[in-house]
Amino acid sequence: MFAIIWKDITLEARSRETIASLLVFGLIVLVVFNFALDVTPANVIDLAPGLLWVAIVLSAVTGLGRTFLIERENGCMNALLLAPIERSSIYLAKLIVNITLLVVFEAGLIPFFILIYSVPIGGNLMALCIVVLLGTLGLAAAGTLFATVAAGTRARELMLPLIVLPLQIPLLISAVQATSMVLAGHTVADLGDWGMILVAFDVLFITMGWLAFELISVD
Amino acid sequence: MSEHPTNEAAIVAENVERRFGNFRVLRGLNLTVPRSNVLALFGPNGAGKTTFLKLLAGLASPNGGSAQVFGCALPGDAKLRRRIGVVAHEPYVYADLTARENLDYYARLYRVTRSDRAADLIEQVGLSGAAHRTVRTYSRGMLQRLALARALLHEPDLLLLDEPFTGLDPQGAQTLIELLSAEKTRGTTMIITTHDFDRGLAVADRAAVLAGGKIAWESEEQLPNADEMSAIYTTTVSPGAN
Numbered sequence: 001m002f003a004i005i006w007k008d009i010t011l012e013a014r015s016r017e018t019i020a021s022l023l024v025f026g027l028i029v030l031v032v033f034n035f036a037l038d039v040t041p042a043n044v045i046d047l048a049p050g051l052l053w054v055a056i057v058l059s060a061v062t063g064l065g066r067t068f069l070i071e072r073e074n075g076c077m078n079a080l081l082l083a084p085i086e087r088s089s090i091y092l093a094k095l096i097v098n099i100t101l102l103v104v105f106e107a108g109l110i111p112f113f114i115l116i117y118s119v120p121i122g123g124n125l126m127a128l129c130i131v132v133l134l135g136t137l138g139l140a141a142a143g144t145l146f147a148t149v150a151a152g153t154r155a156r157e158l159m160l161p162l163i164v165l166p167l168q169i170p171l172l173i174s175a176v177q178a179t180s181m182v183l184a185g186h187t188v189a190d191l192g193d194w195g196m197i198l199v200a201f202d203v204l205f206i207t208m209g210w211l212a213f214e215l216i217s218v219d
Numbered sequence: 220m221s222e223h224p225t226n227e228a229a230i231v232a233e234n235v236e237r238r239f240g241n242f243r244v245l246r247g248l249n250l251t252v253p254r255s256n257v258l259a260l261f262g263p264n265g266a267g268k269t270t271f272l273k274l275l276a277g278l279a280s281p282n283g284g285s286a287q288v289f290g291c292a293l294p295g296d297a298k299l300r301r302r303i304g305v306v307a308h309e310p311y312v313y314a315d316l317t318a319r320e321n322l323d324y325y326a327r328l329y330r331v332t333r334s335d336r337a338a339d340l341i342e343q344v345g346l347s348g349a350a351h352r353t354v355r356t357y358s359r360g361m362l363q364r365l366a367l368a369r370a371l372l373h374e375p376d377l378l379l380l381d382e383p384f385t386g387l388d389p390q391g392a393q394t395l396i397e398l399l400s401a402e403k404t405r406g407t408t409m410i411i412t413t414h415d416f417d418r419g420l421a422v423a424d425r426a427a428v429l430a431g432g433k434i435a436w437e438s439e440e441q442l443p444n445a446d447e448m449s450a451i452y453t454t455t456v457s458p459g460a461n
Binding site for chain 2 (some may be wrong): 002003004006007010011014015070073074075076078079081082083084085086218219
């Protein structure tokens with residue numbers, strides 16, 4: 001599993017294709033909405049969380065498929081499936097790579113988001129990071145699982161958003177609500193049902209990916 | 220060499236069927252390959268050779284019949300996959316890694332403990348001068364040599380070679396024959412699919428023709444020469460023969 005992670009990170013470090021496309025896409029979304037909407041100090045807590053998560057989810061969906069697309073070139077996916085490792089650990093390795101890429105992307109996106117919308121983060125930066133991380137886990141877990149399915153189809157660029165975006169709706173709503181609460185000054189312990197939904201979504205899709213990967217990856 | 224028992228057949232396929240949609244590629248294939256034997260498998264395009272090798276490698280499951288590799292029912296588990304090496308139509312290497320990085324990666328995946336194994340193989344397949352170049356700059360023949368090194372890296376007990384001579388120049392083909400002969404001496408069981416009778420028979424000690432999704436001809440004790448094989452092949456795969 002660590003060999004796969006090392007290889008994917010090495011390939012990304014050389015090309016920087018995924019990180020670059022994630023960042024460019026995310027920043028464009030934030031900039032465009034900044035001009036399209038009149039975000040003021042009075043409504044920033046209502047509007048900004050939605051804008052942040054739209055930027056994260058749309059960028060992620062465009063970038064998550066790449067971890068399996070690099071395996072399609074030269075038939076490397078078959079080599080992974082031939083390897084003497086549990087096939088579910090391929091899913092876990094790809095999930096860890098996707099989470100790492102998304103966290104790096106978000107580390108660039110969130111300071112820009114705070115700056116451009118003058119978000120009153122106060123002392124709640126850590127709580128915001130926890131909420132974003134919980135959302136990222138679920139996003140990456142579902143995205144990684146369905147990227148496997150999409151990578152095997154002809155219209156793979158189209159298939160991944162079509163499959164993943166509808167599934168992400170509960171995660172997206174919970175993440176937006178939890179982010180709103182954090183920006184309003186609540187702590188992580190106050191998140192209640194929204195926090196529980198985020199955790200449940202994470203557990204559900206990581207478990208599903210772990211169990212289903214072998215079934216969906218072998219012909 | 221493996222410490223597994225040697226009295227078992229390496230491959231036993233009984234009435235193996237494989238469909239893609241409504242199209243039956245393999246139609247009741249029966250084949251037994253004893254351990255340490257090298258089988259040259261000939262057949263026309265679309266006969267099912269690649270599909271059969273994919274089944275044996277555990278990359279696909281049969282829709283009917285049964286197949287065993289080293290006594291383990293297919294598609295098998297991680298332990299069985301450790302004993303299999305594959306050279307396929309695609310080289311299974313990463314274009315943006317160097318040859319050495321690719322082999323180091325596969326060595327870690329297969330838990331190869333010999334630290335000099337990758338360097339040894341790169342030298343054996345004649346890629347020493349290009350070992351630190353990214354694979355994207357390689358020619359088709361160089362990719363094929365690297366694919367062979369990757370397949371041999373973990374010293375498999377079963378080698379599945381799908382048209383391994385494709386893209387190789389005469390010197391590369393000779394290197395491949397020498398490497399396969401060394402593997403044969405080591406006791407590796409091999410299936411080689413090819414359209415080249417001379418080269419296929421150069422390392423084989425059995426031959427078979429796959430046509431119409433099943434074994435249409437299998438050699439007896441005496442292996443035919445290339446000319447005889449060509450005549451057998453033509454008769455076996457001619458329209459109406461199956």
